[in-house]
Amino acid sequence: MDSMGKARGKSRYYPTSLFDICNVAIMLLIGFSTIYPVWFIFVNSIAGADEALTTSVNWWPKTLYLGNYLAVFKDGGIANAFLISVLRTVTATFIHIFFTGMVAYGLSKKYLAGRKIYMLIGIVTMLFQGGLIPTFLLIKNLGMYDRFIVYIIPAMFNFYNLIIFASFFNSLPQSLEESAKVDGAKEFLIFTRIIIPCSKAVFATLALFVGVYNWNDYFMGVMYIDNDKLRPIQTVLYKIVSESAASVIQQQAMEALGKRISPDSIKFAAMVIATLPIVLVYPFLQKYFVKGLMMGSLKG
Amino acid sequence: MDGMSLLKRIKQQRNLHFMVLPGMAWMLVFCYVPMIWLVISFKEYDITKPMWDSPWVGLFHFKEIFSDDRFWGVIKNTLGISFYKLIAAFPIPVIFALFLNELKNIKFKRTIQTISYLPHFISWAIFGGILLNWLSTTGLVNNIMVALNIQNERILYNSDPRYFWWIAVISDVWKELGWNAIIYLCAISGIDLNLYDAAHVDGAGRFKKMWHITVQSIRPTIAILFILAVSNVFNGSFEQIFVIRNSMNLPASETIDIFVYNMGISQGRFSYSTAVILLRSVLSLLFLLMANYASGKLTGESLF
Numbered sequence: 001m002d003s004m005g006k007a008r009g010k011s012r013y014y015p016t017s018l019f020d021i022c023n024v025a026i027m028l029l030i031g032f033s034t035i036y037p038v039w040f041i042f043v044n045s046i047a048g049a050d051e052a053l054t055t056s057v058n059w060w061p062k063t064l065y066l067g068n069y070l071a072v073f074k075d076g077g078i079a080n081a082f083l084i085s086v087l088r089t090v091t092a093t094f095i096h097i098f099f100t101g102m103v104a105y106g107l108s109k110k111y112l113a114g115r116k117i118y119m120l121i122g123i124v125t126m127l128f129q130g131g132l133i134p135t136f137l138l139i140k141n142l143g144m145y146d147r148f149i150v151y152i153i154p155a156m157f158n159f160y161n162l163i164i165f166a167s168f169f170n171s172l173p174q175s176l177e178e179s180a181k182v183d184g185a186k187e188f189l190i191f192t193r194i195i196i197p198c199s200k201a202v203f204a205t206l207a208l209f210v211g212v213y214n215w216n217d218y219f220m221g222v223m224y225i226d227n228d229k230l231r232p233i234q235t236v237l238y239k240i241v242s243e244s245a246a247s248v249i250q251q252q253a254m255e256a257l258g259k260r261i262s263p264d265s266i267k268f269a270a271m272v273i274a275t276l277p278i279v280l281v282y283p284f285l286q287k288y289f290v291k292g293l294m295m296g297s298l299k300g
Numbered sequence: 301m302d303g304m305s306l307l308k309r310i311k312q313q314r315n316l317h318f319m320v321l322p323g324m325a326w327m328l329v330f331c332y333v334p335m336i337w338l339v340i341s342f343k344e345y346d347i348t349k350p351m352w353d354s355p356w357v358g359l360f361h362f363k364e365i366f367s368d369d370r371f372w373g374v375i376k377n378t379l380g381i382s383f384y385k386l387i388a389a390f391p392i393p394v395i396f397a398l399f400l401n402e403l404k405n406i407k408f409k410r411t412i413q414t415i416s417y418l419p420h421f422i423s424w425a426i427f428g429g430i431l432l433n434w435l436s437t438t439g440l441v442n443n444i445m446v447a448l449n450i451q452n453e454r455i456l457y458n459s460d461p462r463y464f465w466w467i468a469v470i471s472d473v474w475k476e477l478g479w480n481a482i483i484y485l486c487a488i489s490g491i492d493l494n495l496y497d498a499a500h501v502d503g504a505g506r507f508k509k510m511w512h513i514t515v516q517s518i519r520p521t522i523a524i525l526f527i528l529a530v531s532n533v534f535n536g537s538f539e540q541i542f543v544i545r546n547s548m549n550l551p552a553s554e555t556i557d558i559f560v561y562n563m564g565i566s567q568g569r570f571s572y573s574t575a576v577i578l579l580r581s582v583l584s585l586l587f588l589l590m591a592n593y594a595s596g597k598l599t600g601e602s603l604f
Contacts, residue, residue, distance in 0.1 A: 016404075023403060024408070026399065027403065028412075030396070031411070034418055058443070099326075103323030106316045109313075112313060112320070114317075124331075125327055129331065129581075132560050133570055134334035134338055134340075134577070135334045137347075138337065154330055157327065157330070162323070186315050188319060216421070218423060219538075219539060234423050241425060241429035242432075274423070274426060278421050
């Protein structure tokens with residue numbers, strides 16, 4: 001992003017004015033309010049029971065109590081949900097990226113016979129969807145309901161992402177593939193051995209986006225999963241948040257630890273654990289995503 | 301390759317076709333089959349039987365939808381929330397991008413921008429949980445309101461339908477502000493710097509430049525995003541509302557998506573809820589065409 005250059009050029013025109021001061025103040029307020037939710041769940045996750053049972057902590061915790069995390073890990077349900085989330089995110093993202101990339105490579109060849117028909121089939125899916133109920137009935141009929149595979153196969157392809165891949169592949173120099181073809185390599189091998197290593201930027205960007213989507217999605221676990229053991233952490237959190245399911249976990253934790261624990265603290269500790277992966281990949285995300293955006297990946 | 305028959309070409313390119321066809325098969329199953337399933341809105345679908353065996357009922361479900369008072373409430377909620385999102389959540393990121401662009405300190409600007417889109421990457425399950433905590437009787441919002449003497453007693457915000465639209469719109473602005481601003485910032489970064497220098501020579505002040513150069517230059521981006529936003533008025537943001545709705549705020553929180561879920565998944569009325577989906581798709585398409593036409597007439601920008 002080189003909008004910075006302009007601001008640099010402009011600053012010589014104006015002395016600092018009241019507008020600048022107000023602007024900085026407003027920006028500070030916006031910056032604070034967008035980072036505050038993360039701070040809020042963090043301070044509440046380390047609050048002791050006496051503090052947390054009366055009201056939530058807004059600024060600084062009076063105590064640093066890590067028992068809430070212990071309680072979360074002692075609770076088999078949340079630990080298991082975390083594992084499901086990791087498994088789901090890694091598998092679904094890997095397969096999505098490889099599969100969509102492979103199809104995109106084939107479609108990026110302008111000389112492909114029937115390419116227009118293939119593209120039309122894809123573009124229609126961007127304009128019309130069957131929607132919630134027809135998709136639900138399809139998943140049921142395919143026998144994927146309440147199986148781990150429901151996180152993987154229905155999420156393994158996306159035509160928007162295909163377009164981003166294809167436009168990137170088209171920008172690669174032709175000579176790359178031609179030399180391989182002379183050596184007699186098949187297209188699939190060219191894709192895995194040459195195209196993927198040369199397209200790390202687009203693969204990384206899309207993997208981050210698809211990964212964050214898979215990690216954050218709670219609705220599939222509500223819609224297609226009945227078995228508690230197959231629920232990802234976001235769905236468990238959804239149930240805690242909207243159906244007040246925390247009290248059961250709280251009781252188990254209190255029995256296990258022999259201490260008073262507030263259900264809210266457990267909720268916040270689980271939230272911190274569920275947010276941690278996002279915060280960890282955030283620096284990479286923000287490095288890549290402007291690039292990704294330029295490639296047209298803004299969709300959500 | 302001239303003169304080669306199609307079949308021969310396909311045979312020669314078979315390795316490429318083998319790479320493309322699995323994607324086509326996937327779309328056939330996961331996109332086109334659900335579209336075919338939409339026909340159950342004209343049938344009385346019974347989940348125990350194959351779809352084609354269920355009897356045709358014509359427009360029965362559509363007649364039922366239109367005579368259902370609850371459905372009109374649903375339409376009101378969907379359009380109401382979308383309308384306020386259009387007048388608040390749509391322009392605020394534009395203004396944010398414009399003001400951010402006026403910051404002089406580049407490091408500060410970058411930091412604010414980086415922080416501002418953090419909430420976008422936090423799931424609605426978590427963000428909704430935080431929100432519900434703040435809106436509870438002992439939560440942050442009540443604490444502030446009571447401390448400032450704006451209200452005397454603590455209010456159960458999320459259980460009162462009167463507040464629901466506010467909550468939905470404000471929390472959406474909060475979560476997506478920075479993210480939605482990125483595309484405008486990208487557009488701003490593409491503006492030719494010489495335009496500003498030329499305007500400066502002509503004696504234009506800061507706000508004149510902001511209006512006549514920055515805003516005018518990103519007008520096509522604004523117009524196209526506006527068309528898309530208008531065509532989305534019937535969609536709402538399902539993941540958001542699904543978390544913060546409850547049985548007490550239902551009169552204000554039941555949007556089309558939630559209604560489809562309640563009718564279809566909770567009550568098992570598959571045909572009825574599919575008819576609602578089909579109706580929504582038709583309305584969305586109409587709105588897209590209308591917004592595209594209006595934008596073309598008013599601003600000269602259109603999608604197609």
